[in-house]
Amino acid sequence: MELRTLRYFQAVAEELSFSRAAERLHIAQPALSRAVRDLEEELGTPLLARNKHKVRVTPAGAVLLRETGVLLGLAEEAARKVQRTALGQEGELRLGYIGPPTRDFLAGVLREFRIRYPRVTVILEERTPERVWEMVLKGRLDLGLTRPVTAGERLGLETLLLREEPLCAVLPSGHPLAKVESLEWSSLRGQPLIVLARREGVGLHDRVLLGCQRAGFPPTLAHTPSIVGTVLTYVESGAGIGVVPESVATLAGADTMVFKPLHPVELVSLVLVWNREHENPVVEAFCALVRELMATG
Amino acid sequence: MELRTLRYFQAVAEELSFSRAAERLHIAQPALSRAVRDLEEELGTPLLARNKHKVRVTPAGAVLLRETGVLLGLAEEAARKVQRTALGQEGELRLGYIGPPTRDFLAGVLREFRIRYPRVTVILEERTPERVWEMVLKGRLDLGLTRPVTAGERLGLETLLLREEPLCAVLPSGHPLAKVESLEWSSLRGQPLIVLARREGVGLHDRVLLGCQRAGFPPTLAHTPSIVGTVLTYVESGAGIGVVPESVATLAGADTMVFKPLHPVELVSLVLVWNREHENPVVEAFCALVRELMATG
DNA sequence: AGCGGTAATACCTTGTCGGTATCACCAACT
DNA sequence: AGTTGGTGATACCGACAAGGTATTACCGCT
Structure with missing residues (x-):
C-alpha cells in the first residue's frame, strides 16, 4: 500500500468517477483503473462497486476512504514538521x-x-x-x-x-584595603581568601590560584563554598577576602561590600x-x- | 513522499547503518542509499548525518522517524480495518x-x-x-x-x-362471537371493525379490506388508530372487533380478550x-x- | 601498512507506471 | 427503437524509476 495509490483511490471515491478523478489527478483514466484494481487486489476486497456507469463506495471502501483522509493529512503534516525542524523553527x-x-x-x-x-x-x-x-x-x-x-x-x-571579565576582590566596607584605588594581587599575600570550590568550577578556581602564584605567593584559602552567594556571605561576616568574577557584583548589596579589580588583570570568560x-x-x-x-x- | 520510502528511512534510522538496514529490507545497499538521498532531496533537508563510517539521525530525521512510526502503524491498521469490514466483522x-x-x-x-x-x-x-x-x-x-x-x-x-401469520379477529371476552370455534370473515359483516391505520401499513390494512371484499361485504371501519396497542384498547373498551396479525396476541391480556383465526385464512408475512x-x-x-x-x- | 567494513558512485537491467487506442456497455435522447 | 455520448475495462507500448552488480573512496582498527 502506497500513499500514491491511496491518493488515487481517494480521488475516485470522492468524485465517484474514474474519468473525472483522472482529470483531477492529471493522469489518464486507464492508469487510474489499474491502480485501484491493484489496490483492491492487494487488500483482497472490492473498494468501489462499478456497474458500468455508476461508481459506488463499498463499506470496505468507505472505511478506507476515512482512514486515507487521516493518513494523507498526517503525512503532509509530518513533511511540514520535518522542514520546520530543519529550519530551526521547531x-x-x-x-x-x-x-x-x-x-x-x-x-x-x-x-x-x-x-x-x-x-x-x-x-x-x-x-x-x-x-x-x-x-x-x-x-x-x-x-x-x-x-x-x-x-x-x-x-x-x-x-x-x-564575555570576558576581570577577577575582583570583594572586601567588607570597613576593611583596610577597601579604600585603596587599585588592588594588587600581592596585597592578598597572607590574607584569608574565600574562593568558589574547585569542583564547582576548575577554570575559575585555578585562575585565582594562578593569580596568586604569578604574584609570587601561595594563597591562604579560608573557605571554598560551592555556591557563589556563599562567598559573599563569608565576606560580609568578616571571614576574609573573596575573589570572584566582576559580574558577581550584581548579586551583592552595594553598601556592605566593595569590589576592587585586581592588578595585573586576570580575565575569566x-x-x-x-x-x-x-x-x-x-x-x-x-x-x-x-x-x-x-x-x- | 511514499510509504515505501518511509519504511526504508525507518529501517536505516533504526539500524543506524545502511548495509544492515538493506539486509533487513532484502534490498541492496546502493538502492537504499539512493532512496534515502531522494527523500532528503524531496524534503529539502538532511535526515541522516553520515561521516563515512557512522550514521547519526539529525533533528529533522528524529522528527520524521517519530512521525513515520505513527504513519506506518496507522497504514497497517487501516488495511486490517478494511479487511475486517469486507468480512463483515467490523x-x-x-x-x-x-x-x-x-x-x-x-x-x-x-x-x-x-x-x-x-x-x-x-x-x-x-x-x-x-x-x-x-x-x-x-x-x-x-x-x-x-x-x-x-x-x-x-x-x-x-x-x-x-414468517407468515394468519389474520385474527380480537373480541372482548363477553362478545357473542367469542364462543364460536372458528370465525368466518362473513361474520364480520356490519360489525364495527378496528384496524391499524392505512398510513401505518398499507399491506396489512389492505389485506383486511381484501378479506372482507372476498367475503362479499364492505367493511365498517369504526376506528383506524396508528398504534397496534390502541387497536386492543378499543376492543377492550367494547368499541368493536379488531383485526390484527396473530402475533399481536402476545401483546394482550389473555383474560379480557380472545383471538379467533379468521377463515378462509388470510396470511400476512x-x-x-x-x-x-x-x-x-x-x-x-x-x-x-x-x-x-x-x-x- | 593492510584489512575489514562503511556508504557512495557508475552503470546496467527490469519492472512498474503512465499513455494511446480501442472495446463493451449503459443511459439518455432524439 | 436506434443513435450518440459517456462510462470503465482491456491491450499494448514506451519511458522512467527502482533495484541489482561492480567498483570506488574512505575510515577505523589491527
Missing part, C-alpha cells in the same frame, strides 16, 4: 548553563529567542562548568553556556566567546559551546541570535 | 423495522449477532413498513425487517420470508429486505445468521 533546545554569572545573560537572550522561535521548547539544565562541557560532548546537551576549560579537550566542539558535527539548526539559530544581540546591543 | 448495520410484531424476533437475532460480530454497530430505526422499503431502496438503510409491499416495486431488492447490489458483507452475515437460526430453532 523542536527542542537542551541548554546547559553554570548558574548565577550566566543568568542575566540567559534571561535576555531567551526572551528574544522565544519570541522568534515560539515552537522551540528550551530545556534548561544548570550544572557545573565541567559537567556542561561533558554533556555537550556526549550529546546530552545541544548547547552549553559555560567557562572555557583549561585543558585543551575541545574535541570537535565549537565555542563562541561571549564565558563561552557558548556546541558540537558542530551535530549541525543542529536550532543551535545555529540560537548562536546567530546571540551574535546578533552582541553586535547590536 | 462496521455498522443500519436496520429498519416496523415495531411490535418484529420486536421479539429482532431481540433474539440481535442478541446472537452481537455475540458473533461484536465490532459491528447495529443502528435501529423504527418506521412504517413503506418507509422501511423506501429507505432500503434509497440506501439509507442496509436492511429492513418489514411486511411485503403490495405493489411489485421490488427493484433490485432481495427479500427473505421470515414478515420479510427481510436488502439491496443485493450493495453487496454489504455485514448484511450478508446478518442474513446468514437469520437463515441459520430459522433452520436450527
Whole structure:
C-alpha cells in the first residue's frame, strides 16, 4: 500500500468517477483503473462497486476512504514538521548553563529567542562548568553556556566567546584595603581568601590560584563554598577576602561590600559551546541570535 | 513522499547503518542509499548525518522517524480495518423495522449477532413498513425487517420470508362471537371493525379490506388508530372487533380478550429486505445468521 | 601498512507506471 | 427503437524509476 495509490483511490471515491478523478489527478483514466484494481487486489476486497456507469463506495471502501483522509493529512503534516525542524523553527533546545554569572545573560537572550522561535521548547539544565562541557560532548546537551576549560579537550566542539571579565576582590566596607584605588594581587599575600570550590568550577578556581602564584605567593584559602552567594556571605561576616568574577557584583548589596579589580588583570570568560558535527539548526539559530544581540546591543 | 520510502528511512534510522538496514529490507545497499538521498532531496533537508563510517539521525530525521512510526502503524491498521469490514466483522448495520410484531424476533437475532460480530454497530430505526422499503431502496438503510409491499416495486431488492401469520379477529371476552370455534370473515359483516391505520401499513390494512371484499361485504371501519396497542384498547373498551396479525396476541391480556383465526385464512408475512447490489458483507452475515437460526430453532 | 567494513558512485537491467487506442456497455435522447 | 455520448475495462507500448552488480573512496582498527 502506497500513499500514491491511496491518493488515487481517494480521488475516485470522492468524485465517484474514474474519468473525472483522472482529470483531477492529471493522469489518464486507464492508469487510474489499474491502480485501484491493484489496490483492491492487494487488500483482497472490492473498494468501489462499478456497474458500468455508476461508481459506488463499498463499506470496505468507505472505511478506507476515512482512514486515507487521516493518513494523507498526517503525512503532509509530518513533511511540514520535518522542514520546520530543519529550519530551526521547531523542536527542542537542551541548554546547559553554570548558574548565577550566566543568568542575566540567559534571561535576555531567551526572551528574544522565544519570541522568534515560539515552537522551540528550551530545556534548561544548570550544572557545573565541567559537567556542561561533558554533556555537550556526549550529546546530552545541544548547547552549553559555560567557562572555557583549561585543558585543551575541545574535541570537535565549537565555542563562541561571549564575555570576558576581570577577577575582583570583594572586601567588607570597613576593611583596610577597601579604600585603596587599585588592588594588587600581592596585597592578598597572607590574607584569608574565600574562593568558589574547585569542583564547582576548575577554570575559575585555578585562575585565582594562578593569580596568586604569578604574584609570587601561595594563597591562604579560608573557605571554598560551592555556591557563589556563599562567598559573599563569608565576606560580609568578616571571614576574609573573596575573589570572584566582576559580574558577581550584581548579586551583592552595594553598601556592605566593595569590589576592587585586581592588578595585573586576570580575565575569566564565558563561552557558548556546541558540537558542530551535530549541525543542529536550532543551535545555529540560537548562536546567530546571540551574535546578533552582541553586535547590536 | 511514499510509504515505501518511509519504511526504508525507518529501517536505516533504526539500524543506524545502511548495509544492515538493506539486509533487513532484502534490498541492496546502493538502492537504499539512493532512496534515502531522494527523500532528503524531496524534503529539502538532511535526515541522516553520515561521516563515512557512522550514521547519526539529525533533528529533522528524529522528527520524521517519530512521525513515520505513527504513519506506518496507522497504514497497517487501516488495511486490517478494511479487511475486517469486507468480512463483515467490523462496521455498522443500519436496520429498519416496523415495531411490535418484529420486536421479539429482532431481540433474539440481535442478541446472537452481537455475540458473533461484536465490532459491528447495529443502528435501529423504527418506521412504517413503506418507509422501511423506501429507505432500503434509497440506501439509507442496509436492511429492513418489514411486511411485503403490495405493489411489485421490488427493484433490485432481495427479500427473505421470515414468517407468515394468519389474520385474527380480537373480541372482548363477553362478545357473542367469542364462543364460536372458528370465525368466518362473513361474520364480520356490519360489525364495527378496528384496524391499524392505512398510513401505518398499507399491506396489512389492505389485506383486511381484501378479506372482507372476498367475503362479499364492505367493511365498517369504526376506528383506524396508528398504534397496534390502541387497536386492543378499543376492543377492550367494547368499541368493536379488531383485526390484527396473530402475533399481536402476545401483546394482550389473555383474560379480557380472545383471538379467533379468521377463515378462509388470510396470511400476512414478515420479510427481510436488502439491496443485493450493495453487496454489504455485514448484511450478508446478518442474513446468514437469520437463515441459520430459522433452520436450527 | 593492510584489512575489514562503511556508504557512495557508475552503470546496467527490469519492472512498474503512465499513455494511446480501442472495446463493451449503459443511459439518455432524439 | 436506434443513435450518440459517456462510462470503465482491456491491450499494448514506451519511458522512467527502482533495484541489482561492480567498483570506488574512505575510515577505523589491527
